[in-house]
Structures are given as structure tokens and as C-alpha cells.
Amino acid sequence: MTVPLKTRLAPPAARRRLTEDLVSRVYRQVPDPGPHLDLVPLEDDDYRRMTARLMEEIDPRQGLWIFAYGSLLWNPTFRYAEHRVGTVHGWHRSYCLHLTRWRGTPEEPGLMLALERGGACKGVLFRLPAGEEAKDIELLLRREIGFKESGNRWRWFDARTDQGMVRALGFVANHACSYYRPEPPLEQTVAMLARACGHGGSCAEYLYKTVASLEQYGIHDRHLWRLQDRVAEQIAIETGGGI
Template sequence: MTGDRRMSLTAELVALCFRDEQDLGPDPHRPLLSDAEFEAVAERIFHESKQQPLWIFAYGSLIWKPDFDAVESRRAIAQGWHRSFCLRLNRWRGTPEQPGLMMALDRGGSCAGMAYRLPDNDRLGQIRRLLRREIGSREGVKAIRWITVETDQGYVRALVFWAGPKGEHVSLKLPLATVARVLARACGHIGSCAEYLYLTVLHLEQYGIRDRNLWQLQELVACEIRSIHRLSS
């Protein structure tokens, strides 16, 4: 752990945020990639990575729920980027009545996360798995980037998803208090936003990484949940 302080946001508080929500299917306001478009993106990334090892930079759920087979992992820092709950969702971890927020990388600052090296064999298959998980719509393709991250064994070029997103579903620079109110209330068919935050902070702590904003955010979300359910501190 990175410090003696325990998380304020606990599994018990997170459980209070769960609701049994219906799977609403794809968002009609976010055009899906066609099979041909999906394959074109996968092939492009494959060819861009052919001359060197394929690294993935994970800063959120890819750390605690990876959908790839890594052969090596390193702690890594991405300079010029920071975590931001800026992607508005009315599916998955939110609903049209109670939209949620998910993380992306926004410009500025630095972000400590994990770099994972994928196997050289079946590289295209690994890329397809990642794309199916991370990018289903056309708007997400523009937020796939190659960035340079620093590890204790030197710099590596890494693929990252949802870096610098733009569009009508993006809300940048939201105050932490506003984000906390959303995360404490939003839930969709795959789980709550509070759960997403909890698992991210928990696993970052296990790797010895403490994101100052996320740490403050989990404290605010814990307070919000306690207030909603009228629980004492």
C-alpha cells in the first residue's frame, strides 16, 4: 500500500449503489463500427506495431479487468496526461434517467499506471479483443493513441484507449464534487460507477500507485453514499 490511510469507499458502501438495471443495448446516438470499419482499425494498429513490441498503457479498468494476455508488466508514467471522469454514459454503468461517468485521459499533468507487453504471436487477435472491449463506436476510434510512457527500465511506446476524447458525450474539467455526486448514484446493467472507482483505486493501491485526485474522489463518493443512505460516518 502507498500509505497508512485506508480507503473511505468500501465494498459495503459500493454494494449499496447496485441496482438490477436492464441491458438497453447499443446507444443509438453513438454509431457503431461496421465489421469492415472494425477490421480496418485492427489492421491499422497491427501494422503500426509490427516493428517493435506491443505495449498497452492501462490506467483504469484494464488494470483490474484486462482482456488480453500479457507476458510482461511494468509500472509506468504517462507525462502530459491525467485521469478524468469525463465520458458521459447512459448505458453500461448508467441509464438515460441517471447517466454515469467513466474515465478517460485528458491533457496535462501526469498519470501513473501499468504498461503491459502483449505476446508477439496472435498479435492481431489480441488487438481485436481489446478493440471489442474498448471501442465499439466510431467516436472512440479518434481517442486511440500511441504515447510514450516511462518505466523503471526505460521508455516504451504504448497503445492507450480513450486519450483526449472529444464530442458531445465528453464533459471535461468537471469539479470533483460534481463527479462524486454522479458516481455515487449512477448504475447500469454491468454495475455502478462507484464500483468502477472503488476497483480502480483499490488495484492502484496494490501496485503502490496513489492518484491524488482519485483518492480524494473516493472519499467524496463515500460521503455521498453515506448521505444518500443516511449512514453515520
């Protein structure tokens, strides 16, 4: 049976300081400037080749699992037949993709999460329905890798779950990308997340939805929790409305 996309799995463990009200204070209408001229879009044939390669790499005994750690939790491109909370060792969430489009502008650049080497990352593994893998893989690639020089690159993870190990497809930071940079110091990260907004929404919204979605699955990321606390305080200070 396919599980609805927005099933609420657990109540929040504690009160978040970053609220919908604070997030709404950051939002502003920003026109889409279009992709940077030096970014070359991938073509349909590129996606077909990548999809064919990944289809060959699926373990037929397990089927296709996707590892979600950020926006795929609350804005997926697929429906799923099963989910499990799991941990990928050797990787951690990092605000290492700098954006001047989508959730940022050249005047107020934003930050996006990706996976970086080191530590561990707890997320959710989704098993996709059998028979739809090729379609779902191509949609996922189009979402995560839009250009020949992309901030993400795919890889297969061995994730540990309570039900055993799962081999899952996921995405990590591409260090060769021009808008990759190591996550800034805490104060700079907080300031950027509290201010940046583009035609795709604000960075505060992205942080809010990611932390809230993780909570629904019983996952507490200490780094993101600290960031949401500090970003909430920064927005309140800059907007003068309190928390």
C-alpha cells in the first residue's frame, strides 16, 4: 500500500522558537532572474542515460530506497510504499551551497543544505513502489541535478535501520560546483538564513520545514535545532516583533 505523502508520524518533542509567524516576516516577492548564463542545463538524453545507469545499480532484493535528509522529507517527487528511520555514517548535514537564486539573491545570498563528509546523518529511507522506479529516478534527478555543474551529485549509501541495513540512493555536495563553499561560521550562517529570500521562498522557511519534518519522524538534529533557535532570535531582532 502506498503511504500518503503528508502522514504525521509524531508530535514535536519540544517547542521550536522558529515559528510560521517569524518565517512569514522574512518572505517577500522576488522575481525569478532565470538561471545563471554560465550554467548549462542537462538535456533529456542526459537524464535518460543517468536513469538507465542507476536502474542497473538497484539491488533487486531490496528494491529502490531513497535517503531523505532535507527538503525531500517535505517536498518529495515520489510516493512511497514503506519508510524507515535510518543513519548514514560518514556524512553530515551542512549549509554548504551558496545561493543567489531560488532562496537567495545576489544582494542577500542564501544557503542550502547538502551532505558533507564526516560524522553521521539520521534521516528517513523511503522504499518506492515496484514498477515505477525508472519514472521516479528521472523525476528525482531532474529535481536534484538541473545543470551539468550541479551542487549535488548522487551516490549509494549503506544506511543502518532498526530493521537492518538498507542500500539507498541519495545526494551529496559536489565540491567541484562553483557555488559550493564550506558552511560559514555560525554567526554568518544565522544572518544569511534569517534574511535570504528568493523567488522559491526564504531560507528561514526551508530551515523551519526541515526541522519540523525531522521532528515528525522522531529525529533531532542538534546543529539544525541550534540554528532554528538562533535564526528565530535574529528575525525577531531585525523585525522588531518579538518571538
